[in-house]
Amino acid sequence: MKKYTEIQDIPNIQDAIKEAILLKMDPFEYKELGKNKTLVMLFFNASLRTRLSTEKAAKNLGMDVMSLNVNEAWQLEFDDGTIMDANTSEHVKEAAQVISQYADVIAVRAFPSLKDKAKDQSEYILKSFEKYATVPIINMESATAHPLQALADAITITELTEKKVPKVVLSWAPHPKALPQAVANSFATMMQEMDVEFVITHPEGYELDPEITKNVPIVYDQKEAMRNADFVYVKNWSNFKEYGQVLNTNPSWMMTQEKLGNAKFMHCLPVRRNVVVEDAVLDSEQSVVIKQANNRTFAAQVVLKNILESL
Amino acid sequence: MKKYTEIQDIPNIQDAIKEAILLKMDPFEYKELGKNKTLVMLFFNASLRTRLSTEKAAKNLGMDVMSLNVNEAWQLEFDDGTIMDANTSEHVKEAAQVISQYADVIAVRAFPSLKDKAKDQSEYILKSFEKYATVPIINMESATAHPLQALADAITITELTEKKVPKVVLSWAPHPKALPQAVANSFATMMQEMDVEFVITHPEGYELDPEITKNVPIVYDQKEAMRNADFVYVKNWSNFKEYGQVLNTNPSWMMTQEKLGNAKFMHCLPVRRNVVVEDAVLDSEQSVVIKQANNRTFAAQVVLKNILESL
Amino acid sequence: MKKYTEIQDIPNIQDAIKEAILLKMDPFEYKELGKNKTLVMLFFNASLRTRLSTEKAAKNLGMDVMSLNVNEAWQLEFDDGTIMDANTSEHVKEAAQVISQYADVIAVRAFPSLKDKAKDQSEYILKSFEKYATVPIINMESATAHPLQALADAITITELTEKKVPKVVLSWAPHPKALPQAVANSFATMMQEMDVEFVITHPEGYELDPEITKNVPIVYDQKEAMRNADFVYVKNWSNFKEYGQVLNTNPSWMMTQEKLGNAKFMHCLPVRRNVVVEDAVLDSEQSVVIKQANNRTFAAQVVLKNILESL
Numbered sequence: 001m002k003k004y005t006e007i008q009d010i011p012n013i014q015d016a017i018k019e020a021i022l023l024k025m026d027p028f029e030y031k032e033l034g035k036n037k038t039l040v041m042l043f044f045n046a047s048l049r050t051r052l053s054t055e056k057a058a059k060n061l062g063m064d065v066m067s068l069n070v071n072e073a074w075q076l077e078f079d080d081g082t083i084m085d086a087n088t089s090e091h092v093k094e095a096a097q098v099i100s101q102y103a104d105v106i107a108v109r110a111f112p113s114l115k116d117k118a119k120d121q122s123e124y125i126l127k128s129f130e131k132y133a134t135v136p137i138i139n140m141e142s143a144t145a146h147p148l149q150a151l152a153d154a155i156t157i158t159e160l161t162e163k164k165v166p167k168v169v170l171s172w173a174p175h176p177k178a179l180p181q182a183v184a185n186s187f188a189t190m191m192q193e194m195d196v197e198f199v200i201t202h203p204e205g206y207e208l209d210p211e212i213t214k215n216v217p218i219v220y221d222q223k224e225a226m227r228n229a230d231f232v233y234v235k236n237w238s239n240f241k242e243y244g245q246v247l248n249t250n251p252s253w254m255m256t257q258e259k260l261g262n263a264k265f266m267h268c269l270p271v272r273r274n275v276v277v278e279d280a281v282l283d284s285e286q287s288v289v290i291k292q293a294n295n296r297t298f299a300a301q302v303v304l305k306n307i308l309e310s311l
Numbered sequence: 312m313k314k315y316t317e318i319q320d321i322p323n324i325q326d327a328i329k330e331a332i333l334l335k336m337d338p339f340e341y342k343e344l345g346k347n348k349t350l351v352m353l354f355f356n357a358s359l360r361t362r363l364s365t366e367k368a369a370k371n372l373g374m375d376v377m378s379l380n381v382n383e384a385w386q387l388e389f390d391d392g393t394i395m396d397a398n399t400s401e402h403v404k405e406a407a408q409v410i411s412q413y414a415d416v417i418a419v420r421a422f423p424s425l426k427d428k429a430k431d432q433s434e435y436i437l438k439s440f441e442k443y444a445t446v447p448i449i450n451m452e453s454a455t456a457h458p459l460q461a462l463a464d465a466i467t468i469t470e471l472t473e474k475k476v477p478k479v480v481l482s483w484a485p486h487p488k489a490l491p492q493a494v495a496n497s498f499a500t501m502m503q504e505m506d507v508e509f510v511i512t513h514p515e516g517y518e519l520d521p522e523i524t525k526n527v528p529i530v531y532d533q534k535e536a537m538r539n540a541d542f543v544y545v546k547n548w549s550n551f552k553e554y555g556q557v558l559n560t561n562p563s564w565m566m567t568q569e570k571l572g573n574a575k576f577m578h579c580l581p582v583r584r585n586v587v588v589e590d591a592v593l594d595s596e597q598s599v600v601i602k603q604a605n606n607r608t609f610a611a612q613v614v615l616k617n618i619l620e621s622l
Numbered sequence: 623m624k625k626y627t628e629i630q631d632i633p634n635i636q637d638a639i640k641e642a643i644l645l646k647m648d649p650f651e652y653k654e655l656g657k658n659k660t661l662v663m664l665f666f667n668a669s670l671r672t673r674l675s676t677e678k679a680a681k682n683l684g685m686d687v688m689s690l691n692v693n694e695a696w697q698l699e700f701d702d703g704t705i706m707d708a709n710t711s712e713h714v715k716e717a718a719q720v721i722s723q724y725a726d727v728i729a730v731r732a733f734p735s736l737k738d739k740a741k742d743q744s745e746y747i748l749k750s751f752e753k754y755a756t757v758p759i760i761n762m763e764s765a766t767a768h769p770l771q772a773l774a775d776a777i778t779i780t781e782l783t784e785k786k787v788p789k790v791v792l793s794w795a796p797h798p799k800a801l802p803q804a805v806a807n808s809f810a811t812m813m814q815e816m817d818v819e820f821v822i823t824h825p826e827g828y829e830l831d832p833e834i835t836k837n838v839p840i841v842y843d844q845k846e847a848m849r850n851a852d853f854v855y856v857k858n859w860s861n862f863k864e865y866g867q868v869l870n871t872n873p874s875w876m877m878t879q880e881k882l883g884n885a886k887f888m889h890c891l892p893v894r895r896n897v898v899v900e901d902a903v904l905d906s907e908q909s910v911v912i913k914q915a916n917n918r919t920f921a922a923q924v925v926l927k928n929i930l931e932s933l
Contacts, residue, residue: 028347036650038678048384048406052377052413056349059375064681066674069383072691073670074892083896085798090892093904094911095670098891101916102674176396269409270385270401274394282404289405294412339658359695359717363688363724367660370686380694487707580720581696581712585705593715600716605723 001306005126005139007147007186013193016151017158020295020302027060027301033308034063040103041067041140044110044125049269049296050140050148054107057300061308066102078124092125096132105136105307112143114178114244120144121209136307138300141182144209149268150186151299154194156292157231160264165195166230169263171222172202173276174249175236183268184237185212192216201225203248208240222253229263234277257281264288312617314447316437318458318497324504327462328469331606331613338371338612344619345374351414352378352451355421355436360580360607361451361459365418368611372619377413389435403436407443416447416618423454425489425555431455447618449611452493455520460579461497462610465505467603468542471575476506477541480574482533483513484587485560486547494579495548496523503527512536514559519551533564540574545588568592575599623928627748627761629769629808635815638773639780642917642924649682649923655930656685662725663689663762666732666747671891671918672762672770676729679922683930688724700746714747718754727758727929734765736800736866742766743831758929760922763804766831771890772808773921776816778914779853782886787817788852791885793844794824795898796871797858805890806859807834814838823847825870830862844875851885856899879903886910 003009010016023029039058041051055065070076076095077088084091099106108129112120126142139147157168168191170184189212191198200213201222207213219225226232234255239245255265255277265277265287273279281287314320321327334340350369352362366376381387387406388399395402410417419440423431437453450458468479479502481495500523502509511524512533518524530536537543545566550556566576566588576588576598584590592598625631632638645651661680663673677687692698698717699710706713721728730751734742748764761769779790790813792806811834813820822835823844829835841847848854856877861867877887877899887899887909895901903909 031347036653036682038681040674043383046384048379048401049409051384052351052379052410055377056413059349060347066677068670068674072665073668073673077895081896081901084894085897089894090670091895094891094893094915097912098671098915099674101912102678102919269405271405272395272400273388273402274392275396279392290408290412293405293409297413342658354694357695359690359712360720362695363662363690363721366688367724370660371658580716582716583706583711584699584713585703586707590703601719601723604716604720608724 001303002310003130003136003138004147004303004307005130005137006145007150007189007193013154016302017155020155020298021159023301023305024298030305031060031062033305034058034061037104037308038064038066038102039105039107039304040099041065041107042070042109043067044070047109047140049293050109053296054140054148054300057297057304060301061304063304078128092128093132096129097134100134103135104311105138105304106133107138107140108142109140110142112180114180114238117243138303143180144182144185146182146186146268148296148299148303149183150190151303152292152295153187153233153266154190155295155299156266156288157194157196160288161230163230165197167197167199167228168231168233169226169229170200170233170235171226171255172206172253173234173236173255174251174253175272175276176249178238178244178246179236181208181237181240184208184235187233187235188212188216199225203250203253205241205247206239208237223259226259226261226263229261231266232260232263233266235267236276254278255281257284260286266292269293312614313621314441314449315458315614315618316441316448316450317456318461318500318504321462324465327613328466331466331609332470334612334616335609341616342371342373344616345369345372348415348619349375349377349413350416350418350615351410352376352418353381353420354378355381358420358451360604361420364607365451365459365611368608368615371608371612372615374615389439403439404443407440408445411445414446415622416449416615417444418449418451419453420451421453423491425491425549428554449614454491455493455496457493457497457579459607459610459614460494461501462614463603463606464498464544464577465501466606466610467577467599468505468507471599472541474541476508478508478510478539479542479544480537480540481511481544481546482537482566483517483564484545484547484566485562485564486583486587487560489549489555489557490547492519492548492551495519495546498544498546499523499527510536514561514564516552516558517550519548534570537570537572537574540572542577543571543574544577546578547587565589566592568595571597577603580604623925624932625752625758625760626769626925626929627752627759628767629772629811629815635776638924639777642777642920643781645923645927646920652927653682653684655927656680656683659726659930660686660688660724661727661729661926662721663687663729664692664721664731665689666692669731669762671915672731675918676762676770676922679919679926682919682923683926685926700750714750715754718751719756722756725757726933727760727926728755729760729762730764731762732764734802736802736860739865760925765802766804766807768804768808768890770918770921770925771805772812773925774914774917775809775855775888776812777917777921778888778910779816779818782910783852785852787819789819789821789850790853790855791848791851792822792855792857793848793877794828794875795856795858795877796873796875797894797898798871800860800866800868801858803830803859803862806830806857809855809857810834810838821847825872825875827863827869828861830859845881848881848883848885851883853888854882854885855888857889858898876900877903879906882908888914891915
């Protein structure tokens with residue numbers, strides 16, 4: 001693997017999942033691999049799981065880790081040709097090249113604005129680092145994608161499925177604030193790569209980017225969509241067409257124990273209890289969100305391992 | 312030791328003190344003990360000594376350390392059954408379980424509000440982490456207690472006493488802002504476990520929690536309380552009865568060289584010069600505050616060592 | 623080296639440059655030297671290159687690194703004899719002594735106010751740490767000096783010069799905000815120690831501290847100053863006489879490809895494109911700013927190595 005900015009960077013997803021499961025059994029086996037190698041993690045936004053699990057993964061491999069909250073450095077300019085006489089004091093051209101000299105791998109978290117669709121869809125922050133950095137880039141959640149989360153999700157489904165071809169449902173949930181589509185996008189992309197029956201359910205008008213969902217069945221009736229589901233992945237996203245709007249907060253879309261049936265409940269976390277999902281689900285044995293979060297470490301570790309091996 | 316959220320978690324305080332003094336003589340002796348073990352430090356509040364000394368202690372034992380300022384992650388919910396449609400975006404139930412998977416030990420700093428007495432006294436933040444985490448918890452100062460500080464204080468008195476049973480006085484001091492009772496509480500608890508003559512002095516009405524001070528003599532006349540003292544621990548705390556109020560800023564309670572006599576001066580730091588204590592005291596040989604701060608490392612190290620040995 | 627707060631702390635600059643170039647060829651050669659040694663980095667201000675390169679340098683030497691943003695701790699008092707009943711809650715006397723016990727080396731970044739000239743010139747923050755700390759201090763840019771940058775600059779010129787005595791020009795540039803004189807000061811000091819022909823050019827009235835520039839030729843005509851230059855170091859600084867004022871933003875002082883001729887372009891970064899220098903310069907082969915930034919690691923590493931060897 002030369003980088004991990006999108007799921008497509010994984011040459012063989014089944015192999016990556018198997019390798020992650022092996023790493024989980026012996027996390028420190030490759031502790032020599034990262035010796036004298038440094039991961040720099042750049043945060044434009046808040047993080048808990050991603051920050052801790054990615055750092056843990058790197059240290060499991062013997063790497064050094066340096067973290068930078070970008071707001072503790074300089075406000076970055078991303079446009080070309082700008083006369084930088086206003087708020088930005090450093091161009092990403094310089095920043096990315098400079099940081100590459102202190103790092104063997106750079107990981108970047110940069111959420112979308114949810115205001116300017118074209119700009120968000122352009123992935124200008126992530127792509128700028130890809131363009132100007134001279135070391136591999138890892139996406140720790142960008143404007144439109146969260147591939148480390150999707151890999152952890154795939155590992156979790158592989159570990160827990162009792163069927164050869166489980167039914168997996170991505171179910172939209174209400175939320176008071178505008179959230180990115182990134183997690184849903186990457187989960188939908190990943191499921192299309194897996195040997196699963198995959199269905200998406202959400203209120204009409206809440207369609208994700210059709211270039212991502214492609215031919216995945218979209219069922220507006222949540223109950224129908226979830227029939228005989230083995231895994232239900234619940235996630236809010238703000239409207240994609242009416243970009244970034246919160247047009248629906250209908251609590252009937254909240255996941256409940258009754259609706260869930262015998263399926264396993266998945267969520268990337270953080271999750272708002274009794275808004276996105278009721279307590280009874282999260283507190284039941286059917287919830288696998290904690291295991292999912294644990295797999296964040298091994299998703300990051302398999303990615304880092306493969307990148308280190310390619311250096 | 313299975314955790315260190317309160318002084319009572321130490322099975323034998325004299326043994327812990329002796330062990331800390333041995334660690335101080337050879338801080339890196341147990342560098343193999345923490346190999347491949349990770350301490351996650353969670354800060355809800357500001358920290359200087361605690362952050363640096365606890366991290367140093369962990370690294371002396373060969374541990375990896377990951378720090379998270381909670382305000383750089385998600386605002387946590389602590390109540391059960393809440394419909395989380397307002398400011399909090401992650402429940403401590405999830406957060407504590409998730410972080411436990413990236414950590415072998417979790418250390419938490421969470422100050423009181425000093426506004427809601429019942430809530431502060433419930434120690435809901437610390438207790439929530441204790442309840443939901445699946446790894447040992449260390450208290451880096453909670454609403455009502457600062458047991459790492461108290462252990463450092465006990466080490467300091469043990470190292471410096473010239474008597475078998477020294478007289479130790481805890482003396483309240485004025486301060487412009489409302490401060491927690493935590494340090495005073497833990498010091499008072501610790502002194503009752505030590506072979507010392509212990510007296511508390513403060514203005515009338517500034518009584519600490521009687522469940523903590525128990526039968527310790529309380530003398531409202533500072534001069535009388537300090538007669539023949541060997542160690543005087545000076546500390547402000549806001550009113551406990553009129554909870555969190557600053558009812559007294561009488562400068563006559565400030566510690567002076569004259570009042571101190573031949574006693575050694577102790578304080579947990581940070582200290583406001585010429586408000587809590589005059590320069591002449593802090594700049595004299597009788598001040599042991601720097602030595603106290605140094606012992607923070609070895610207090611944390613003996614706690615971490617014992618927890619690591621119990622894993 | 624016992625400390626590195628100013629360029630004069632380097633006993634022999636040519637030797638230090640040579641040693642840095644050797645370290646760059648084999649960065650991990652002295653990985654045993656820093657074993658069980660800790661660098662504490664204290665930031666009063668924003669940082670990108672300095673934070674990452676200094677941490678990288680320390681880790682290349684096998685040191686542990688602990689970083690503290692001072693605003694996440696306590697507001698420090700620097701004056702003697704103050705009654706600390708206002709905003710400051712800890713005196714640097716205590717802070718510096720305490721941190722010294724958790725550190726083998728302390729590095730400090732503390733920018734000037736650019737409002738109170740006498741106070742800034744007194745270097746009260748850096749000097750207070752020097753005075754009260756009991757371990758060596760490294761200056762990561764203070765009110766008036768940035769000696770790590772100047773050492774990186776000297777390494778860069780040494781590596782890239784094609785002449786025995788190159789001509790080096792320090793050229794002022796416009797900038798919308800008031801910036802410190804620190805980088806210009808340290809560069810000017812360093813150039814006087816090197817075997818170069820050194821000229822400074824800036825608008826009239828923008829003279830740096832004459833105690834720093836001494837007998838260096840100052841030429842107000844930028845074109846004349848730059849004639850036959852081999853290296854042009856471009857940098858804004860706010861007015862020194864009319865202290866901290868931005869009296870000139872004349873864009874004709876911006877560096878252009880045309881003015882640069884065949885010289886190499888240097889800047890400490892971050893740089894405002896098309897304000898300080900036009901894109902064409904930064905994007906050309908003549909720009910050596912990325913190499914300069916890389917040398918920050920080896921400047922810090924040679925300083926740390928020499929300090930560690932003196933412990």
